[in-house]
Amino acid sequence: MKKIIVALITLLSLNLYGEVESEGKSKKAFDVDGNKYIIRPLYGIATTSDIGELLTFQGFEKSTNGGKIAGVQVERYVYKRPHNFPINITLQGSFITHFNSYSGEESDYYTNDNTYEMNFGIKIYWLEFPWDKYVRTRLGVSEGISYTSNITNLERENQYNKKNSNYLNYIDITLSFNAKDITKMEKLEDTYIGMGISHRSGIFGTVNGVDGGSNNVIFFFETEL
Amino acid sequence: MKKLILFLSLMVSMTMTSFAETTNFQLGLTPTLNISEGEEVNGLRVPVFFGTTEKVTGVDFNIFASDVDEFTGLQGGIFLGAGIFNKVNTKFKGVGLGLINLHDGNGDGFLLGAGNLTNDFKGLKLGIFNYSNSNSNYEFGLVNYSKEVFFQFGLLNIAGKINGIQIGLLNFANNGVLPVMPFLNFNWKL
Numbered sequence: 001m002k003k004i005i006v007a008l009i010t011l012l013s014l015n016l017y018g019e020v021e022s023e024g025k026s027k028k029a030f031d032v033d034g035n036k037y038i039i040r041p042l043y044g045i046a047t048t049s050d051i052g053e054l055l056t057f058q059g060f061e062k063s064t065n066g067g068k069i070a071g072v073q074v075e076r077y078v079y080k081r082p083h084n085f086p087i088n089i090t091l092q093g094s095f096i097t098h099f100n101s102y103s104g105e106e107s108d109y110y111t112n113d114n115t116y117e118m119n120f121g122i123k124i125y126w127l128e129f130p131w132d133k134y135v136r137t138r139l140g141v142s143e144g145i146s147y148t149s150n151i152t153n154l155e156r157e158n159q160y161n162k163k164n165s166n167y168l169n170y171i172d173i174t175l176s177f178n179a180k181d182i183t184k185m186e187k188l189e190d191t192y193i194g195m196g197i198s199h200r201s202g203i204f205g206t207v208n209g210v211d212g213g214s215n216n217v218i219f220f221f222e223t224e225l
Numbered sequence: 226m227k228k229l230i231l232f233l234s235l236m237v238s239m240t241m242t243s244f245a246e247t248t249n250f251q252l253g254l255t256p257t258l259n260i261s262e263g264e265e266v267n268g269l270r271v272p273v274f275f276g277t278t279e280k281v282t283g284v285d286f287n288i289f290a291s292d293v294d295e296f297t298g299l300q301g302g303i304f305l306g307a308g309i310f311n312k313v314n315t316k317f318k319g320v321g322l323g324l325i326n327l328h329d330g331n332g333d334g335f336l337l338g339a340g341n342l343t344n345d346f347k348g349l350k351l352g353i354f355n356y357s358n359s360n361s362n363y364e365f366g367l368v369n370y371s372k373e374v375f376f377q378f379g380l381l382n383i384a385g386k387i388n389g390i391q392i393g394l395l396n397f398a399n400n401g402v403l404p405v406m407p408f409l410n411f412n413w414k415l
């Protein structure tokens with residue numbers, strides 16, 4: 001508890017959310033109007049296909065022992081449409097749990113039980129599409145760091161007899177559609193539904209010598225607060 | 226832990242005592258806190274977490290994200306030599322290396338990044354996605370999208386007005402030979 005109190009005092013002393021003088025100037029980071037947070041519960045399916053194959057719809061191979069993920073992502077808006085560019089910028093944190101169809105037998109080592117993943121990064125959303133008058137769409141790409149408590153089955157399989165690491169680079173790509181525009185329900189104005197890719201990798205050996213990684217295809221809804 | 230608290234206290238106290246109009250080094254911790262505070266930096270600036278300042282001439286070594294009004298020099302950072310997020314609000318001159326480069330106002334020089342979003346930019350932009358709100362000279366990327374541009378080379382090129390040539394798989398330009406052309410499009414009055 002002492003550590004938490006010290007951390008909070010330190011954050012306050014760093015004046016992270018201090019008074020912002022934005023009159024007549026461009027707004028500083030974190031000084032945004034309207035909703036400040038995005039909450040995104042997600043469910044995902046582990047795949048052995050690489051990110052290029054998934055993005056170009058050339059393949060979607062499920063992992064051999066049916067890996068899955070579930071979790072929640074929380075984002076804090078940093079800028080909304082800065083200088084009228086059709087983008088939003090957020091800071092993203094994720095907590096994800098990995099599981100699979102583990103048989104429970106002693107000989108089955110391929111379990112994801114007690115494997116948790118935490119990610120932190122920056123995310124940029126593109127907000128302008130030709131069909132926006134029918135359904136508002138946003139495409140998000142995040143970049144950050146990722147930590148898993150154990151090496152996941154998917155990465156053990158992908159990196160068989162090669163280097164693995166708990167810490168890797170993290171990218172997620174999401175495409176989401178406004179739920180109000182789809183359902184015509186007013187209450188869903190700030191809610192989006194969509195799908196994407198959650199990707200961990202060593203950027204071709206740049207991070208901890210890992211040349212490979214893992215991908216999960218995710219499905220989610222996201223709402224703003 | 227005591228040492229950490231002592232160090233942080235020292236840093237915070239430094240910000241209260243070392244204010245100057247111009248400084249040679251600045252550590253920009255947060256949007257509202259700079260160590261060695263000053264409106265203008267001539268030398269090295271290390272923005273950490275959306276560190277904000279008015280004018281920088283020299284080198285920006287970005288740890289995470291940076292926000293500056295006017296910049297002249299080299300912007301780089303911790304991610305393979307590039308900054309993760311570089312934001313320039315009014316004027317830029319020099320070389321910018323960033324995962325995302327977001328520039329308003331006028332720019333002049335070279336930008337390398339996954340996403341380069343600029344207003345009026347004279348020079349070369351090299352990235353996966355290049356976007357311009359106004360006029361842009363040279364854009365090389367997978368997708369290039371500009372209101373007005375001289376030269377685009379990429380898979381998909383989109384321009385409101387092309388003053389020169391587009392080379393790519395699909396080229397969109399309102400004043401091109403045709404509004405949509407495969408492989409090559411250019412200003413008919415070139």
